[in-house]
Structures are given as C-alpha cells and as structure tokens.
Amino acid sequence: MPDTINVDTNPKPTVIIVGAGLGGLLLGALLERVDIPYIILERASSFKPLGSAMSLGGQILPVFAQLGIAEKYQTMAKPYTFSRGISETGESLLKLDYSVAQDVCGYSNYIVARPQLYDLLLTQVPAHKILLGKRVLTIGEDDERIKVQTSDNSVYEGDILVGADGAYSAVRQRLYETLKQEDRLPKSDYEDLPFNCTCLVGQTEPLDLEEFPQLKDTGYPFIFTLGGEGRPYTWTNFSTIDGRIAWVVFEHLNKTTSRAAQEQRFRHSENSEWGPYAAMSMCDETRDFPIHYFGKDGANLTMGYLYDRTPQNRISKVMLEEKIFKTWHHGRTVLLGDGAVTAMHDAIVLANQIYALPVNTSKAIHKAFTEYQTERYLPAIEASRNSVLLSMILNKGFKGMLALFVSQHIPDWLWRIFVRRMVHTRPAFGALPKQEFKETVSPFVSASEEKAKRIFELRRDKASAAAGAEVVVDTSGGVSASAI
Numbered sequence: 001m002p003d004t005i006n007v008d009t010n011p012k013p014t015v016i017i018v019g020a021g022l023g024g025l026l027l028g029a030l031l032e033r034v035d036i037p038y039i040i041l042e043r044a045s046s047f048k049p050l051g052s053a054m055s056l057g058g059q060i061l062p063v064f065a066q067l068g069i070a071e072k073y074q075t076m077a078k079p080y081t082f083s084r085g086i087s088e089t090g091e092s093l094l095k096l097d098y099s100v101a102q103d104v105c106g107y108s109n110y111i112v113a114r115p116q117l118y119d120l121l122l123t124q125v126p127a128h129k130i131l132l133g134k135r136v137l138t139i140g141e142d143d144e145r146i147k148v149q150t151s152d153n154s155v156y157e158g159d160i161l162v163g164a165d166g167a168y169s170a171v172r173q174r175l176y177e178t179l180k181q182e183d184r185l186p187k188s189d190y191e192d193l194p195f196n197c198t199c200l201v202g203q204t205e206p207l208d209l210e211e212f213p214q215l216k217d218t219g220y221p222f223i224f225t226l227g228g229e230g231r232p233y234t235w236t237n238f239s240t241i242d243g244r245i246a247w248v249v250f251e252h253l254n255k256t257t258s259r260a261a262q263e264q265r266f267r268h269s270e271n272s273e274w275g276p277y278a279a280m281s282m283c284d285e286t287r288d289f290p291i292h293y294f295g296k297d298g299a300n301l302t303m304g305y306l307y308d309r310t311p312q313n314r315i316s317k318v319m320l321e322e323k324i325f326k327t328w329h330h331g332r333t334v335l336l337g338d339g340a341v342t343a344m345h346d347a348i349v350l351a352n353q354i355y356a357l358p359v360n361t362s363k364a365i366h367k368a369f370t371e372y373q374t375e376r377y378l379p380a381i382e383a384s385r386n387s388v389l390l391s392m393i394l395n396k397g398f399k400g401m402l403a404l405f406v407s408q409h410i411p412d413w414l415w416r417i418f419v420r421r422m423v424h425t426r427p428a429f430g431a432l433p434k435q436e437f438k439e440t441v442s443p444f445v446s447a448s449e450e451k452a453k454r455i456f457e458l459r460r461d462k463a464s465a466a467a468g469a470e471v472v473v474d475t476s477g478g479v480s481a482s483a484i
C-alpha cells in the first residue's frame, strides 16, 4: 500500500546533531533553509582552523549552488586537473588526469584548504545554534523522545539524534553498546577496525610566491611523495589559492605499530584526535622528509621547513576510519559517515528524509532512516573502493607496487570510466531549487531528493491555495473558503 503523505501538518522534528564537523555543519545549513529546529553539540570549546586540504568539486558543488555559496567556494579553492606522484628521490612516478570529471559534472576539481571550507560552512549556520564545549557522553530514548547528556551535565531532548561526530564516533559507540547488550548488533560491527594509518595535517602561513614560483603553477597543485625503502610514510603537499602549502603525512602502520598507536590514542582521547604532544613528536620524526619545492637558492626543502611555517596550534594528528559499518541507525538515532565527501553526501540525503517526514512517530522515523541507509550504503562502499587504488599506492608494499604499475599503465578509456565513477553520485536537496544544469552527463536524481521535492511542491501548493483562500475572504467580505 502506498504511504499516505501528510502535507497538512509539517511535523518539524527537533534535531540534535552531535559534532560540528563538515557533515554536521552541512546538515545544519540545510535544515536552517527549511526552518526545521536543530542544535549542534560540539565538544571543542572553540572553532580551530585544523586540517590540511582536500579535493572537492562536482560531487558537492551542486548543493553549494543551492545554498548560494558555490561562487564563494570557487574564489577560495584552486582548480586542478592533475595530481602527481613522486618518489622520495624525486623520480616522477605517476601523473593522474582528472579532467574528465569536469566533462561529466560541469565543475572542475578543486583543492580547498579544510579550514577555509569549514569557515564557509560555518557562515551557513547561525552561531547560537552551535553549542560549544558540549562533549556528548550518554544517549537514551524514551517516550518517543531522544535524550543526550553532555560532559557539563546538561541534558538535551529532541525527536532525532544525528551522530556526526567523526571517526570513532561517541554516538556510534553508545548506540552499539546498547544494541550489543540487546544482542541486536551484527557481529561485523562489534569491533572498530584496527587502523593501519595515522596522519599529521596542517597548512603553512601564506608563503612568498617569488620564493616559491611553483606555487603559481596551476598544473600541479597536488603532489604526493612515496617514502623509500624502510620508510613507511607517504606525504602529500597541496598548494592552495592563497599561497599556502597544505600538507599531510601518512604513517603506514604494521600490526605492532598499529596496536601501540591505538593504546596511545585511548590514553589521550576517546575520539579521532591525539593531543599536541603526539603531533609534535610525529613532526620530529618526519622533519627530514624531502618535498618537491625549492628554496630561493634552488636547494631542496624538507617537511621541517613547512612545519616551521605552520603555527603549532594548527598542526594535528588524526586518524581516518576505513570501515563501513552495517548498522547506521536505531530508534531515533542515526549516524552520518566519516570522510569529507561521504559525510556531506550523507548529510544531504538525511536532510531530504527529515524534511519529508510525514509525522514524528518512531515508525515514520525508522522508515526514513532505513531509506537513508539504503540510498547511501552502496555509494559509501563505492567511494571507499574508488579511493582504494590511491590508498594502495600510498600504503606501498607489494600491493602498492602492483597498484602503482596498474595506474601507470591503465588505458585512457578505463581511467575515464574510473574518474566518471568517482563523480557519479551528486545528491541534491529536494526542498531547495536546483541551479542551472551544468552537467554533460545527467545527474542521477536520488530517491530522497525526489521525495523531498514532491513534498516541497505539495506543501508549496497547499500554502499558496491557503493564501489564495485568505485573499478571497479578505476582499469579498465573508465569502467562505470552501467557495474557492
């Protein structure tokens, strides 16, 4: 039987979002546009400009256009077509061409500094809706309400709880503990994956372009360097539009180093960031890694040069999660994925589902969350598969050598298919008008976007009919609305 669509009452659930990361902020920005009440609880006591840079283009620009921030984004991000892989000794290993992405979705790929992207999303959420210094400790649900307790003993209640708290999410951990006790958690979700990589991230202050003419070269703003024999590291340098070098150093862990890193992390935090001490000691270990930028005198520089030009409080050691869990929601709690693009795509689909909710009952919410997971599960797996080739290269070893060989010899037609698949998913928010169609390949319109759009149109028609009724009543002095 088809669902009954309730357009008379817009139930407007109250949404509690945990985590003001990229996913949480984008969800807040979208809910803001449709007047759905929400708050964001963030454990940090202030906004810190953390991170390096990321590649973000046509997969997200359609939604930025809907929010009216696409043009601003394009002034703060650097378009790029190629990325380059170099060996530690300077030998060119790989040149990857992403220009087909632009043919597919009408937008170039861009390198954007994470802090700048973060600030852009922050402008879309009123400051009073982000509560800082609120580390979520416990979650509970009763009488069709969700309750959240934070480290300062505050309690927040709402209809929906969104765990957007990044890698090693506390909301996920609490939810899974409950499900495990009730024997309702799939075995594969019992354990966090042992992580096989840690990252050090940061970005320098703006550098003198005369000293670094390479920063003006638009052809190669994205360089990754593979550490040599016995050096289990890869390091990436991005040049940003405002003349900074954003950098990431990956340490590839083996069984022993992974266990040690895991223990160290739990001593300092239950989440994805280590403290400043761990970050500084990783800087010390990696200072002498060569980078492919040259100083004024033509001398080769090292990562240490970049560390010295990066304010210490902007350097952090983080880990990324590599596992895709099977359980994404239960009751009134739902999780939003880690990984910048994945988290933002999840936020868009979730916003569609929340907007289109017919009523605030647990049953309706369960149905919406199930549809959300159904829509996002395969693209999340696909996104992780798409990054597998690059991560295999970055992880080195035998598989890495093989992946490098494949990438060096991949036929053009196959590479184009690969890049097309990378930008295949481009969800949009059905409750906001879509901007001019830029793509050469039609975007796939998702079920949730379609659903939100249908509800938006029904609500709009209903509202204008009601407004029409009022006008007649007003002008004809007592004609009943039923006469229209």
Ligand SMILES: Cc1cc2nc3c(=O)[nH]c(=O)nc-3n(C[C@H](O)[C@H](O)[C@H](O)COP(=O)(O)OP(=O)(O)OC[C@H]3O[C@@H](n4cnc5c(N)ncnc54)[C@H](O)[C@@H]3O)c2cc1C
Binding pocket: 018, 019, 020, 021, 022, 023, 024, 041, 042, 043, 044, 050, 051, 052, 053, 054, 055, 114, 134, 135, 136, 137, 164, 165, 166, 167, 169, 170, 171, 201, 248, 271, 272, 273, 316, 318, 320, 336, 337, 338, 339, 340, 343
């Ligand atoms: C510091 C940092 C720097 C990064 N830099 C890069 C980069 O340069 N390039 C790149 O490609 N990827 C980077 N990543 C990874 C990438 O940005 C994330 O994968 C992406 O931001 C995912 O977005 P998210 O919204 O799921 O989580 P995040 O952006 O990680 O946000 C989660 C938020 O939840 C908050 N939080 C966590 N636990 C709680 C709790 N219990 N209660 C309340 N709030 C909580 C955190 O403080 C954080 O603000 C970085 C991640 C981090 C954490």
